[in-house]
Amino acid sequence: MKTAWRVLIGAKKYWMQLGIGFAGVVVATIAGFYLPWALRTLTQLATEGSTRFAAEALTIGLLLLGATLLQAIGTSLAGYMNHYAALHYVADLRTRLYGKYQQMSLRYFNRNRTGDLTGRVVNDAMEAEVFIAHVIPDFVIHVLTFAGVGILLLAINVKLALICLITVPLLLAITAWQSKRMSPLWSENSKVRGEIAGKVQENLSGIKEIQIFNRQEEEQGNVNRLALKHTKTYLRASLFNETSAPLLTFVTALGTVLVVIVGGRLIATGEANIADIVGFVAYLGMFYHPVKSFSHLVELAGRAEAGLKRVFDVLKEEEDVQEKRHAVTLPRVKGRVSFQNVTFAYQDGIPVLEQLNLSIEPGQTVALVGTTGVGKTSLASLINRFYDPQAGSIQVDGIDIRDVTLASLRDNISMVLQDTFLFDGTVYDNIAYGWKGATQEEIVSAAQAAKAHDFITHMEQGYDTVIGERGVRLSGGQKQRLSIARAILRNAPILILDEATSALDTKTEQDIQAALEEISKDRTTLVIAHRLSTIRHADRIIVLEGTGIAEMGTHEELLGRCGIYARLYATQVS
Numbered sequence: 277m278k279t280a281w282r283v284l285i286g287a288k289k290y291w292m293q294l295g296i297g298f299a300g301v302v303v304a305t306i307a308g309f310y311l312p313w314a315l316r317t318l319t320q321l322a323t324e325g326s327t328r329f330a331a332e333a334l335t336i337g338l339l340l341l342g343a344t345l346l347q348a349i350g351t352s353l354a355g356y357m358n359h360y361a362a363l364h365y366v367a368d369l370r371t372r373l374y375g376k377y378q379q380m381s382l383r384y385f386n387r388n389r390t391g392d393l394t395g396r397v398v399n400d401a402m403e404a405e406v407f408i409a410h411v412i413p414d415f416v417i418h419v420l421t422f423a424g425v426g427i428l429l430l431a432i433n434v435k436l437a438l439i440c441l442i443t444v445p446l447l448l449a450i451t452a453w454q455s456k457r458m459s460p461l462w463s464e465n466s467k468v469r470g471e472i473a474g475k476v477q478e479n480l481s482g483i484k485e486i487q488i489f490n491r492q493e494e495e496q497g498n499v500n501r502l503a504l505k506h507t508k509t510y511l512r513a514s515l516f517n518e519t520s521a522p523l524l525t526f527v528t529a530l531g532t533v534l535v536v537i538v539g540g541r542l543i544a545t546g547e548a549n550i551a552d553i554v555g556f557v558a559y560l561g562m563f564y565h566p567v568k569s570f571s572h573l574v575e576l577a578g579r580a581e582a583g584l585k586r587v588f589d590v591l592k593e594e595e596d597v598q599e600k601r602h603a604v605t606l607p608r609v610k611g612r613v614s615f616q617n618v619t620f621a622y623q624d625g626i627p628v629l630e631q632l633n634l635s636i637e638p639g640q641t642v643a644l645v646g647t648t649g650v651g652k653t654s655l656a657s658l659i660n661r662f663y664d665p666q667a668g669s670i671q672v673d674g675i676d677i678r679d680v681t682l683a684s685l686r687d688n689i690s691m692v693l694q695d696t697f698l699f700d701g702t703v704y705d706n707i708a709y710g711w712k713g714a715t716q717e718e719i720v721s722a723a724q725a726a727k728a729h730d731f732i733t734h735m736e737q738g739y740d741t742v743i744g745e746r747g748v749r750l751s752g753g754q755k756q757r758l759s760i761a762r763a764i765l766r767n768a769p770i771l772i773l774d775e776a777t778s779a780l781d782t783k784t785e786q787d788i789q790a791a792l793e794e795i796s797k798d799r800t801t802l803v804i805a806h807r808l809s810t811i812r813h814a815d816r817i818i819v820l821e822g823t824g825i826a827e828m829g830t831h832e833e834l835l836g837r838c839g840i841y842a843r844l845y846a847t848q849v850s
């Protein structure tokens with residue numbers, strides 16, 4: 277019920293269509309009441325031996341035709357309008373869900389599987405259609421039919437009407453019990469569906485590894501296990517439904533039996549006539565139908581509710597990297613970046629950085645070095661708020677980055693990441709992704725600076741070549757060069773290069789290094805590199821160890837200190 281309200285309130289924009297749909301449902305349901313009434317009237321006229329039977333029958337026939345027409349028009353109008361509202365609401369829900377994903381921090385994506393999150397947008401959001409176009413209209417039809425037919429039965433014969441009410445509490449009790457038992461089964465079912473989506477998505481992303489390590493059989497087994505788990509949970513719900521359905525049919529039949537027995541006695545005592553009983557029995561099916569179908573409706577609602585809960589769970593999730601209510605726009609900065617007593621951990625109790633202090637002046641190039649896993653990427657990720665630190669603050673030009681809008685902060689930062697991600701579009705579009713509204717000349721000159729122009733022009737369709745999902749049709753080095761071009765195009769005052777040239781051969785790396793040094797001249801640059809030869813000319817080199825800074829200085833100063841850096845350097849040059 278709560279979900280139905282939530283969906284109805286959420287679909288406010290479509291209340292007009294829902295109103296028309298509602299009117300259609302009401303008209304069609306009421307028009308449907310006429311057939312048994314017509315039967316009763318005809319029987320009455322026949323048993324009374326009316327002389328105008330043929331003329332009366334014609335009138336009743338014409339009225340029946342009108343009622344049937346109204347029923348058809350009402351049903352199709354309601355069907356279209358309810359679907360119109362439902363499908364538009366699904367589209368809104370999918371867009372909102374995707375929008376929410378875009379606001380979430382990386383921490384959220386580390387916690388959840390991509391396939392599961394995709395499943396919520398593709399499958400679970402669609403359950404709103406079931407709610408709006410099926411569950412709610414059916415509920416209205418059932419309530420209207422039950423109440424309307426109930427009144428008609430009372431009008432025909434009060435005693436008989438009360439008799440057929442006897443079984444209703446029992447039918448409702450069975451339905452309520454069924455609904456209580458089914459709800460967790462459907463939740464489990466939706467969860468397993470999400471697990472299947474997550475597993476398949478993960479395996480498709482890692483298809484190379486599966487083939488390299490010959491794990492096809494094992495992975496197929498894993499997917500099969502999940503598929504069977506889904507079958508089992510679905511079957512459990514289905515079994516429960518299938519066993520309670522005959523029980524409902526039996527109790528309904530009991531009501532009809534009572535009406536036949538008591539109806540016979542009432543005819544014998546003259547309290548009812550044949551026409552009443554004919555009308556009564558014809559209405560009885562309509563009267564019990566809503567109560568009987570209520571269980572199917574409960575099943576449908578339960579299934580839809582379980583899916584929608586997974587959608588609403590995401591929508592109500594709090595973003596851990598939040599923009600303040602009155603966050604200001606950060607203008608183009610000079611590029612001073614400072615970390616003050618920053619403590620950061622992915623998991624409670626396992627700090628990656630502790631009480632870290634660091635200040636980078638505008639235009640400086642600072643290199644971060646340290647053993648693998650020490651926290652270099654994590655430190656860089658804090659600057660554009662992929663994550664927020666648990667303690668301390670990070671400032672850009674003296675302004676706490678939590679006080680400014682995320683968009684304006686990120687507009688000031690250009691990043692080339694360790695794993696380059698390219699979209700399935702053209703080379704041109706992928707570079708242009710770096711800056712909205714870049715001109716063709718700017719894109720080409722960024723590609724030239726990133727030493728990508730030559731290989732691009734040698735491709736079949738040059739800048740218009742489609743590079744495939746994640747840039748699969750490019751080599752690692754080519755991808756990296758496109759991503760550097762994208763960053764150059766962005767022309768932001770702060771540049772972060774995280775292993776930006778690791779996939780390049782030495783010659784190309786040297787060429788790009790020169791270009792990167794050129795563009796980093798007038799901007800603050802943070803370089804993370806394992807190959808120490810590439811950061812020799814940095815203004816400052818910071819060596820991370822444990823959870824903080826162990827050494828800091830220029831290349832020469834650090835070599836002279838004969839510490840960690842000197843040892844690392846010695847192992848690389850030897």
Ligand SMILES: Nc1ncnc2c1ncn2[C@@H]1O[C@H](COP(=O)(O)OP(=O)(O)OP(=O)(O)O)[C@@H](O)[C@H]1O
Nearest residue numbers: 386622623628646647648649650651652653654655
């Ligand atoms: N998303 C994550 N969730 C949990 N722990 C993480 C996550 N990313 C990194 N870590 C952990 O945090 C620590 C620092 O990782 P980080 O990637 O910052 O190191 P790094 O110095 O950049 O390593 P590398 O040189 O190998 O790229 C590591 O112990 C790593 O296992």
